[in-house]
Amino acid sequence: MPTFQDILDAHERITPYIHRTPVYTSRYINGLCGAQVFFKCENLQKTGSFKIRGATNAVFTLTEEEAQKGVITHSSGNHGAALAQAARWRGIRCYVVMPHNAPAIKKQAARGYGAEIVYSEATLDSREAVARELIEKHGLSLIHPYDNPAVIAGQATAGRELLEETGGLDALLVPAGGGGILSGSAILAKEGPHRMSVYGAEPSLADDAYQSLKTGVRQPQRPPVTVADGLRTALSDRTFNIIRSYVDDIILVDDDEIVAAMRLVWERMKLIIEPSSAAPLAALLKSGKRFAGKKVGIVFSGGNVDLDHLPWLK
Amino acid sequence: MPTFQDILDAHERITPYIHRTPVYTSRYINGLCGAQVFFKCENLQKTGSFKIRGATNAVFTLTEEEAQKGVITHSSGNHGAALAQAARWRGIRCYVVMPHNAPAIKKQAARGYGAEIVYSEATLDSREAVARELIEKHGLSLIHPYDNPAVIAGQATAGRELLEETGGLDALLVPAGGGGILSGSAILAKEGPHRMSVYGAEPSLADDAYQSLKTGVRQPQRPPVTVADGLRTALSDRTFNIIRSYVDDIILVDDDEIVAAMRLVWERMKLIIEPSSAAPLAALLKSGKRFAGKKVGIVFSGGNVDLDHLPWLK
Numbered sequence: 001m002p003t004f005q006d007i008l009d010a011h012e013r014i015t016p017y018i019h020r021t022p023v024y025t026s027r028y029i030n031g032l033c034g035a036q037v038f039f040k041c042e043n044l045q046k047t048g049s050f051k052i053r054g055a056t057n058a059v060f061t062l063t064e065e066e067a068q069k070g071v072i073t074h075s076s077g078n079h080g081a082a083l084a085q086a087a088r089w090r091g092i093r094c095y096v097v098m099p100h101n102a103p104a105i106k107k108q109a110a111r112g113y114g115a116e117i118v119y120s121e122a123t124l125d126s127r128e129a130v131a132r133e134l135i136e137k138h139g140l141s142l143i144h145p146y147d148n149p150a151v152i153a154g155q156a157t158a159g160r161e162l163l164e165e166t167g168g169l170d171a172l173l174v175p176a177g178g179g180g181i182l183s184g185s186a187i188l189a190k191e192g193p194h195r196m197s198v199y200g201a202e203p204s205l206a207d208d209a210y211q212s213l214k215t216g217v218r219q220p221q222r223p224p225v226t227v228a229d230g231l232r233t234a235l236s237d238r239t240f241n242i243i244r245s246y247v248d249d250i251i252l253v254d255d256d257e258i259v260a261a262m263r264l265v266w267e268r269m270k271l272i273i274e275p276s277s278a279a280p281l282a283a284l285l286k287s288g289k290r291f292a293g294k295k296v297g298i299v300f301s302g303g304n305v306d307l308d309h310l311p312w313l314k
Numbered sequence: 315m316p317t318f319q320d321i322l323d324a325h326e327r328i329t330p331y332i333h334r335t336p337v338y339t340s341r342y343i344n345g346l347c348g349a350q351v352f353f354k355c356e357n358l359q360k361t362g363s364f365k366i367r368g369a370t371n372a373v374f375t376l377t378e379e380e381a382q383k384g385v386i387t388h389s390s391g392n393h394g395a396a397l398a399q400a401a402r403w404r405g406i407r408c409y410v411v412m413p414h415n416a417p418a419i420k421k422q423a424a425r426g427y428g429a430e431i432v433y434s435e436a437t438l439d440s441r442e443a444v445a446r447e448l449i450e451k452h453g454l455s456l457i458h459p460y461d462n463p464a465v466i467a468g469q470a471t472a473g474r475e476l477l478e479e480t481g482g483l484d485a486l487l488v489p490a491g492g493g494g495i496l497s498g499s500a501i502l503a504k505e506g507p508h509r510m511s512v513y514g515a516e517p518s519l520a521d522d523a524y525q526s527l528k529t530g531v532r533q534p535q536r537p538p539v540t541v542a543d544g545l546r547t548a549l550s551d552r553t554f555n556i557i558r559s560y561v562d563d564i565i566l567v568d569d570d571e572i573v574a575a576m577r578l579v580w581e582r583m584k585l586i587i588e589p590s591s592a593a594p595l596a597a598l599l600k601s602g603k604r605f606a607g608k609k610v611g612i613v614f615s616g617g618n619v620d621l622d623h624l625p626w627l628k
Contacts, residue, residue: 022336024358043584044584266586269358270357270585270587272585273584307581310621312621
């Protein structure tokens with residue numbers, strides 16, 4: 001489990017590469033929530049999501065010898081693109097394992113950032129087998145999208161910047177998927193000098209984190225159906241343990257609440273955020289008086305949307 | 315015709331009310347254009363467009379006696395919403411004349427900013443007659459969307475901030491509709507201390523400014539068909555005279571080029587801009603070597619889009 005100092009080190013390590021993304025506010029949304037809300041715009045981050053933070057920290061934490069052999073992941077979404085970009089910055093190879101039937105838009109994105117795409121069958125078993133084979137053959141480092149201390153420390157730097165910008169918050173809301181940014185933010189909030197509450201916003205249709213906290217036993221992934229495609233994954237043992245110790249609560253949000261919050265941000269803030277990014281605002285909007293009068297931070301986690309398929313036009 | 319000093323005065327007058335909008339860059343778009351491009355994000359401005367600059371300057375230039383009688387406009391788009399907001403800041407009444415069949419979204423927007431909506435028939439004659447009647451009855455000040463020196467000076471403050479931010483530009487590209495921001499920007503560029511070229515980007519389907527410059531005679535409005543709905547209006551004598559003296563060129567862009575540029579900004583910059591806003595980038599992208607190696611400023615004029623009807627999904 002990474003420490004608060006690991007977050008500070010990660011921040012120093014990645015700052016030369018990433019954007020210091022802006023923090024926006026909306027008087028209209030403040031009025032709706034009865035709170036003072038600060039949005040950290042990682043949708044405007046390089047590669048279009050906060051995932052570049054963890055990926056860059058992980059890649060630059062490798063020893064020279066490890067790095068020269070290359071890195072690999074079997075995440076085809078934002079983490080895959082981020083890892084490819086981070087590897088390019090370090091000048092090393094990056095393999096991304098994707099199923100044959102992955103959307104063309106994801107293949108293009110990963111290739112555009114310099115990844116070598118390796119195809120597998122559509123099952124998780126096949127993806128892991130293909131990755132394992134390459135790891136054995138080339139001695140690659142597997143950079144998991146969230147079950148990795150350097151990744152977790154990197155993701156926490158978004159909240160760190162938000163704290164610097166706002167001078168402190170009462171609460172921080174982030175999306176709950178595999179638990180990378182949630183566990184990192186929780187370490188920041190409970191071990192750093194600026195104490196605050198930390199909440200995960202999770203789709204009701206992918207409520208493994210909520211159920212894991214409730215039952216005390218880590219739950220498997222739900223069927224991947226929620227519109228928030230970045231939040232379909234389940235916690236790992238590592239992220240579950242951090243979240244269990246430090247996170248104040250998981251707030252469940254329905255898909256229609258996510259889509260309404262996403263559309264609200266597009267309309268009022270003129271910012272493109274992806275569905276997963278809208279889950280924390282959806283959670284805030286449905287929480288009634290819980291956050292009334294508070295200073296609340298929200299991380300807009302990414303802005304990679306298929307503009308041909310908007311969820312409110314289905 | 316307003317002077318450079320009028321622009322400075324306008325800037326001082328409106329600064330307490332408006333956002334200092336951010337200036338963004340995109341390495342990807344720089345690569346496409348072979349230029350260094352600075353985007354002034356008036357889509358993130360209050361009321362969602364730069365029109366609040368001119369409207370606020372006009373409203374706060376009124377004498378106390380004039381102001382107390384109220385203001386009126388028959389622009390139902392961004393200027394109407396902007397005028398309503400500016401009037402609210404000054405604490406005075408604002409009437410917006412709209413045809414009965416105006417889209418509900420425009421009625422809501424104007425009402426949301428505090429306008430009193432007055433309905434007319436769908437013709438321009440009827441709108442003007444309804445406005446004239448109210449002006450005679452209440453002594454209202456008509457604030458025209460562009461044929462007004464205070465409005466023109468106000469619109470030029472967007473370019474002024476962009477010059478402050480960048481320390482100077484080789485060229486500035488703005489949309490060409492009624493010519494408010496184009497004529498104001500031209501005065502800024504040719505009478506202020508930072509000289510630069512100024513270009514208007516105009517839809518081929520609404521090419522009255524281009525034809526007016528070419529023939530030397532002001533041309534009437536074309537049928538209102540272009541996707542860039544903010545640019546369907548024609549120049550006035552006032553804006554035509556300024557543009558004729560000071561603007562370097564009008565660059566025509568086809569609707570499909572406007573839509574492609576708009577989508578490019580949504581995808582790459584994660585910013586919501588309306589079609590009219592995309593015309594200058596479309597002009598830059600089609601201009602080949604004309605701007606190669608130059609420092610170019612572009613004003614993203616607004617972000618008010620009907621999210622149920624995106625032009626690439628038609």
